[in-house]
Amino acid sequence: MRSQTLFAVILVVTALVLGGATYAGFQAYQNAVVDKHTTTVERNTALVRTELDAQLKTHEQSVELWATRPGVRAHGTARQRSALRALVNNSAFAGASVIAANGTMTALAAPQSDAASVVGSDFGDRRYVQRALAGTTYISNPVPAETGTNVVVVSTPVRRDGDIVATLNGAVYLSETGAFDLLQSDLPDSSGVTVTTDGGADIYHRPPSPNRSVTTHTAPLSEADWVVSVSESRAVIGPTIQRLTLLQTGSVISVFAVIAVFGWWNYRRNLAQVEALIDGFRALRDGAYGTHVDVGGADEWERIGTGFNEMSDTIDQSVAENRERARQLHVLDRVLRHTLRNELNVVRGRAELVASHATGEAAAHAAHIISRCDSLVETADKERAISAVLDTDTTPEPLDVARITETVVERAQADAPNADLTVDTPPTAVAAAVPQIGTAIQEVVTNAIQHADCTAPQVSVSVSEPTATEGTDHVRITVSDHGPGIPRMERRVLNGDDAIDALHHSQGLGLWLVYWAVTHSDGDLDFEDNTPQGSVVTIRLPARDDTA
Structure with missing residues (x-):
């Protein structure tokens, strides 16, 4: 191939690679801007949740402290009423009441309320009363008070000689200028906040501004059955994305224009600059992010070199941050x-x-x-x-899973002598697996023993080699039991049939340990129902001819 043709080919390839790399660099930066926006929403959600939990925890501690005062237990007396007034005057509660163990209100302290009209009434059907009488401090969902105002009630048991004799209830009014002032001051005006009950009813709602193309993150409170959601419109990052898009397009066009002009006017004397750029891309390909090139020559080459260096620095910064x-x-x-x-x-x-x-x-x-x-x-x-x-760069290696399985069963039998364990393995069964596969097999066997609904659980473990008639190239480890079985939700999550969310998630780490050990071994994990009850767990690992 002639030098001119070779140089032309190099110019074309360089233009394509440089343009693509520039595009990818800006695209990665755009993704980083979006990710940062999402992270900000998640961080604001955590902030709001922490602030609300702290406020609610303070109210809980306050009523728990006042519930220990003797005057609170003196039903229907001036001491009890005085204690409630002191609670209201010295705390954030707008009102307080005592409800006896039989559900009757014995005292009420609340500004501008007709205590006589509600004292003596039966409040035993109120959930906050029932929860407190059951022995727990409870924060209710917003409820209508007898005075006609929606309040959140913080209730706690009142004890005498260890017995619950009443509940002390503190009422906190909800309004946008009261309990949620802190939320408004801590978040920017562009952020929206919604607090809902576990039933989906709004407790507080402030929409984002603008209210379109929003990113939302939700988190439950730990002190109450409430859920907080923070949202923010992606329009706030729109100008940045637009500038990046324009810069991205302009940079790619500039790259092609510079290379075209350079090749047209003086391509023969600039092979050194092309080689410098090629070396720079090779460095990026080999992971040497942050590599700078000095192409020299005409101004166009200087611009290309600067663009490459900026792109390399951006990639290097992104990799370093990760x-x-x-x-x-x-x-x-x-x-x-x-x-x-x-x-x-x-x-x-x-x-x-x-x-x-x-x-x-x-x-x-x-x-x-x-x-x-x-x-x-x-x-x-x-x-x-x-x-x-997950953290180690472990590759599957040939292991005798028959021997490993026998060792696992022997240890399990020693740990659970009442269990009826049977094992059926060939002399050897070599498969490619990570070293942690033994821990995974042990977890399956132990899980079958521990979750059995009888004192002498029966567990069968077998290892089978691939056969020509089956047409498979996998070693199978099968664990069968007659216990209650693995819940279907657990199976669907582990098999990937259900996404992991608040409703679908695995209850423990044991089965995830099995799943990841098998997955990193390039194997398969299956769950089936046993007859008449129980589970059959099958681990399939790629077979190997040589031993470890």
Whole structure:
């Protein structure tokens, strides 16, 4: 090929690559702007949720404190009425009442209210009364008070000698200039806020401005059965996107124009500049983001070089931010895991101390706390195993899954001597899998034993090699039990038939550990119903001829 033709081909290829890379760089930046907008909405949602939870928690603590005062328990007396007036005068509550255990209101303190008309009335059918009489501090959905105003009632049990004798109820008025002033001041005018009950009724609503093409994020409150949603119109980032689009188009056009002019007038003496650009793209291809090139020569080449350097810096910044974000998440995961273990050890130690000195119901509660602590520690261990699967660049390797399965069953039988475990494996069955596949098989077997609804669970484990008649090239590990079975929602989420959301999600990490270990082994995971009841879990792994 002649030098002129070769140079022309190089010019064309360079123009296409440079134009495409420039377009991709700006497109990535546009996506980053959109992602930042979404992150801002999510952060504002978390802020609103935290602020509301803090306000509600303060109200809960206030009524719980006042419920311990002796005057509150003195039904129908001046002491009780005085205590309620003191609560209203010294707190954010607009009104307060005491309702006896039989549901009768014994005292009411509220400005501009006719206490005589409601004292003595039966409020036993109110949910906030029922929840408080059941022993919990409760924040109601907005309810109409006897005075005709919508309020949120914070109720807590009043105890005498350990018995619940009444409920103390504090009323907080809801208005856009009252309880939600803080939300208006913390968010920009372009953000909308909606607070709804668990039934979908609006408690507070401020639409975004403008109210079109909105990004919305929703989060439940922890102190009440409310849901907060923050929304913001994508129109606020419209000018930025428009400028980026124009700049993107202009940059691509400029690249082609500069290269065309350069090739027409002086392509022979600029092969060095072309080579410099090619070297720069090779560096980007090899992951050397942030690489700068110095093409020199005419002004057009200087512009191309500057555009390339800016694009390279943008890509380098984006990659660096992603790496930093991944590092932060990794550090956060380790810190949280360490803190969780330490705190659980403290809680467990305290519970064991209580159990060693307590009897009856207190001892039972302490034992339950110890059990839950052990369960959380087990969950943390599973999370660590999952992180080992996801965080490491582990490739499947030949493993004898028959031997691994036999070892798993032996350990499971030792841990659960009452279980009836049977295992059927060939002498060897080599499959390609990640090292954590043994943990996954152990999780399936342990899950079958622990969730059995009898004292002597029956679990069958088998390993089968591929056969010519079956026409398959996979090793199968099958675990069958006769327990209650794996819920269908769990199966559908793990199989990808249902999206993970508030209604469809897996209840634990164990099956996710199995799923990811099998997936990273390029295998398949199936769930079927057993007869007459129970589950059949099948793990299929690619077969290999050589052993580990």
